[in-house]
Amino acid sequence: MNKKxxxxxxxxxxGVLSRISGLFSRRGYNIESITAGVTADPRYxxxxxxxxxxxEILDQIEKQVEKLVDVRNIKVLDPAxxxxxxxxxxxxxxxxxxxxxxxALSNIFRANIVDVGPESLIIELLGNPSKIExxxxxxxxxxIAELARTGVTxxxxxxxDVVWLD
Amino acid sequence: MNGADAxxxxxxEEGVKYVFGYPGVAICPFYDAILNTDIKTILIRTxxxxxxxxxxxxxxxxxxxxxxxxxxxxATNLITGIATAFADSIPLVCITGQVNSELIGSDxxxxxxxxxxxxxFVKYSYLVKDAADIPRIVKEAFYIANSGRKGPVLIxxxxxxxxxxxxxxxxxxxVKLRTYKPTVKGNTLQIKKIVKELEKAKRPLxxxxxxxxxxxxxxxxxxxxxxxxxxxxxxxxxxxxxxxxHPLYFGMVGNNGFPWAxxxxxxxxxxxxxxxxxxDRAVNQPERVMKDTVxxxxxxxxxxxxxxxxxxxxxxxxxxxxxxxxxxxxxxGEYGDWLRSLESYKQEMPVVRKPDPKYVDPAEFIRRxxxxxxxxxxxxxxxxxxxxxxxxxxxxxxxxxxxxxGMGTMGYxxxxxxxxxxxxxxxxxxxxxxDGSFQMSMMELATMRQYDIPVKIIVLKNNYLGMVRQYQxxxxxxxxxxxxxxxSPELEHIAAAYDMKFMRIRDMKDxxxxxxxxxxxDEAYLCECIVDPMDLV
Numbered sequence: 001m002n003k004k005x006x007x008x009x010x011x012x013x014x015g016v017l018s019r020i021s022g023l024f025s026r027r028g029y030n031i032e033s034i035t036a037g038v039t040a041d042p043r044y045x046x047x048x049x050x051x052x053x054x055x056e057i058l059d060q061i062e063k064q065v066e067k068l069v070d071v072r073n074i075k076v077l078d079p080a081x082x083x084x085x086x087x088x089x090x091x092x093x094x095x096x097x098x099x100x101x102x103x104a105l106s107n108i109f110r111a112n113i114v115d116v117g118p119e120s121l122i123i124e125l126l127g128n129p130s131k132i133e134x135x136x137x138x139x140x141x142x143x144i145a146e147l148a149r150t151g152v153t154x155x156x157x158x159x160x161d162v163v164w165l166d
Numbered sequence: 167m168n169g170a171d172a173x174x175x176x177x178x179e180e181g182v183k184y185v186f187g188y189p190g191v192a193i194c195p196f197y198d199a200i201l202n203t204d205i206k207t208i209l210i211r212t213x214x215x216x217x218x219x220x221x222x223x224x225x226x227x228x229x230x231x232x233x234x235x236x237x238x239x240x241a242t243n244l245i246t247g248i249a250t251a252f253a254d255s256i257p258l259v260c261i262t263g264q265v266n267s268e269l270i271g272s273d274x275x276x277x278x279x280x281x282x283x284x285x286x287f288v289k290y291s292y293l294v295k296d297a298a299d300i301p302r303i304v305k306e307a308f309y310i311a312n313s314g315r316k317g318p319v320l321i322x323x324x325x326x327x328x329x330x331x332x333x334x335x336x337x338x339x340x341v342k343l344r345t346y347k348p349t350v351k352g353n354t355l356q357i358k359k360i361v362k363e364l365e366k367a368k369r370p371l372x373x374x375x376x377x378x379x380x381x382x383x384x385x386x387x388x389x390x391x392x393x394x395x396x397x398x399x400x401x402x403x404x405x406x407x408x409x410x411x412h413p414l415y416f417g418m419v420g421n422n423g424f425p426w427a428x429x430x431x432x433x434x435x436x437x438x439x440x441x442x443x444x445x446d447r448a449v450n451q452p453e454r455v456m457k458d459t460v461x462x463x464x465x466x467x468x469x470x471x472x473x474x475x476x477x478x479x480x481x482x483x484x485x486x487x488x489x490x491x492x493x494x495x496x497x498x499g500e501y502g503d504w505l506r507s508l509e510s511y512k513q514e515m516p517v518v519r520k521p522d523p524k525y526v527d528p529a530e531f532i533r534r535x536x537x538x539x540x541x542x543x544x545x546x547x548x549x550x551x552x553x554x555x556x557x558x559x560x561x562x563x564x565x566x567x568x569x570x571x572g573m574g575t576m577g578y579x580x581x582x583x584x585x586x587x588x589x590x591x592x593x594x595x596x597x598x599x600x601d602g603s604f605q606m607s608m609m610e611l612a613t614m615r616q617y618d619i620p621v622k623i624i625v626l627k628n629n630y631l632g633m634v635r636q637y638q639x640x641x642x643x644x645x646x647x648x649x650x651x652x653x654s655p656e657l658e659h660i661a662a663a664y665d666m667k668f669m670r671i672r673d674m675k676d677x678x679x680x681x682x683x684x685x686x687x688d689e690a691y692l693c694e695c696i697v698d699p700m701d702l703v
Contacts (some may be wrong), residue, residue, distance in 0.1 A: 067468075
C-alpha cells in the first residue's frame with residue numbers, strides 16, 4: 001500500500017464534492033483525508049485528497065478523477081517538492097496540577113493552547129502529518145477527550161506546475 | 167417563452183428528430199411545448215425502453231438519442247436504460263421532469279433524487295435551477311454526451327422551471343467548458359513508436375472494439391489493415407466493424423468467442439487494441455495473454471488504458487484520427503506467414519455443433535437469415551444464448567450489428583430496433599431475442615403498431631432462460647433453479663393481439679421458404695423459432 005496526496009482544481013458548484021466522494025466509494029478507493037476550500041478565483045475549489053492503494057489503484061484514481069467533467073486539473077503533490085499542512089485540535093482531560101508537563105511539550109512542538117478549563121485543555125497544533133503523529137504519540141499517557149483533524153492540505157513548491165486560471 | 171419552450175427549441179437546434187418517452191405531470195410543460203415543433207414523439211410502453219430506443223437511434227445517426235420521462239418512478243424506471251448506454255458508451259440526452267423546485271427534498275408525490283441516483287452511470291447530470299440556463303445546459307449536454315468517451319447525460323428539469331418565463335433566447339454557437347477537454351489527436355511520438363513496433367513485429371493483431379464504430383473509424387481501420395495485411399479480431403461491441411467474411415477478419419475473441427481468434431490473441435507478438443477495454447469477457451487473464459506481447463492500446467478514455475492490462479504503448483485519442491495518422495507512414499512489415507497460420511488454425515479448430523434435427527438450429531438459422539438480409543441490414547441481438555449465437559453466426563456485410571455487450575441488459579433488442587428503424591426507415595431491421603428477453607420488452611409491440619414501425623422480431627424459443635440454464639448445467643450439475651419459462655404466452659396470440667404477422671418455424675425444413683416470406687415485405691413480423699431447450703452456445 002502506498003499513499004499519495006492528490007490536489008484537484010474543480011468547479012465551485014453544488015454537487016462536486018459528492019461526485020468526487022461518490023467516485024471513490026463506488027470504485028472502492030480508500031480516502032484517508034479530504035479537504036476542500038474555495039481558491040482565489042471563486043469559480044474554483046481546491047481539494048486535497050490523501051488516498052492509499054497499490055500503484056495501479058493510485059494511477060486509476062488519478063485518471064478516473066480527471067475524467068469527471070467538473071475537474072479542471074488533478075496533480076500528485078510530490079512529497080519532496082511540496083508543502084503539506086494539517087491542523088489538529090486536541091482536547092485533553094487534565095487537572096490543574098498536571099498541566100505543566102503538557103504545556104512544556106506543547107511548547108516544544110509550537111502548539112498553542114486555545115482553551116483552558118478546570119479539567120481540560122484544547123491544544124492547537126499545525127504541521128505536517130508526521131509532526132502531528134509524533135505529538136499524539138507523546139500524549140499517550142494523557143486522556144484525549146476529543147480529537148479533530150482537518151486532513152492534509154498542501155501546495156507544490158515554485159511556479160512550475162501552476163494552473164493559471166483565465 | 168418558458169423554460170420548456172426553450173428546451174424544445176434547443177432540441178430543434180441540435181437537429182433532434184425524435185423524442186422517446188412517457189409523460190407524467192412533471193414533464194407536461196415539455197410535452198406541451200414539443201407540439202409546437204416538428205419533433206416527433208414516440209410513446210414507448212415503459213421508460214427503460216425509451217433509453218434503449220434512443221440508444222438504437224443514436225447508434226445509427228451518430229448523434230445523441232433523446233428521451234424524456236416524468237419525475238419519480240418515470241425517472242427511476244429509466245435508470246437501467248441509462249446504465250446500459252453508459253456501459254456501452256452510447257450518447258444519450260435524458261430529460262426527466264422533477265417536482266417543483268421549492269419542494270425538492272421534501273419527499274412529495276413522485277419525487278426522486280434522480281441526479282443523485284444516476285451519478286455513477288452518467289457522464290454528467292444537471293438539475294436546472296433557472297430557465298435562463300437552458301440553452302447553455304443543452305448545448306453542453308449534447309457536447310459532453312457525444313465527445314470523448316461517449317455516454318448518457320441527464321437533465322433534471324423541475325416543473326416550475328419548465329414554466330418559468332424567459333425573455334431572451336439565443337442558442338450558443340459553441341460550448342465553453344473550462345474543465346472538460348477530451349483528447350482527440352493522438353500523440354505523434356507515440357504513433358511513431360507504433361510504426362517501429364509494427365515493423366519489428368512478426369505476428370501483429372488488431373483487436374477492434376466498439377470504440378472504432380463510435381469514432382466512425384471503420385473505413386480508416388479497414389484501409390490500414392488492407393494496406394498492411396494485418397489480421398483483425400473484435401470484441402462483442404466491435405462486431406461489424408469489419409465485414410464477417412473479410413479475409414483479414416477472424417471473428418470475436420473472449421470466453422464466448424472463436425477458439426482460433428483467442429489463439430491468435432495468445433500467439434500474437436503485437437496486439438493493437440483499438441477502442442476496446444480489455445475487459446473480462448473479451449480478455450480472460452490479460453496479464454497472461456499480454457506477458458510477452460507488445461500491447462498498443464488506443465482509446466479515447468485515458469482511464470481505460472492500463473486499467474485491465476499494462477500497455478507497452480498507450481495512446482489516448484480519437485481512433486479515427488490516430489488510424490488516419492498511422493496510415494500516413496510507410497510501414498515495412500511482412501506478415502504473410504502469420505496470416506497463413508491463422509487461416510490454418512481456423513481450419514484445424516472447427517466449431518462442431520450437433521444440432522438435433524427436431525428443432526431449429528439457431529446457429530445455422532442465424533447464418534442463413536443474415537445471408538438473406540439486405541446488404542446494409544441492421545441486426546439487433548438481445549442478451550442470453552441468442553446473443554452469443556448472433557455474435558458468432560450472424561454475417562455482417564455493410565450492415566450493422568447492435569447489442570449491449572457492456573451491460574448485457576435483457577430486453578434491449580426490440581426497443582433498440584425500434585429506434586434504429588426510425589433512424590433508418592429504408593433499411594431492414596431485425597431484432598433477435600430469446601423467449602426470456604422477448605417478454606422483457608414485448609410491450610413495445612404496441613409502440614411498433616401505433617407508429618407503424620416495421621421491425622422483424624425473431625424469438626428463439628426454448629422455454630428456458632437458456633444462458634442461466636446452461637450455467638446451472640455446468641456449474642450446478644443440472645440443478646435448475648428459476649430458469650423455467652413454461653408460463654410464457656402463445657406468441658401466435660400475442661402477434662394477433664398486436665395485429666402483427668406471425669410465423670412459427672419448427673425445424674430446418676423449408677427454412678429458405680420461411681425466410682423469404684419473413685423478409686418479403688417491409689412489414690412487422692413476429693417469427694417464433696422452436697430451438698432445442700438443451701442446446702449450448
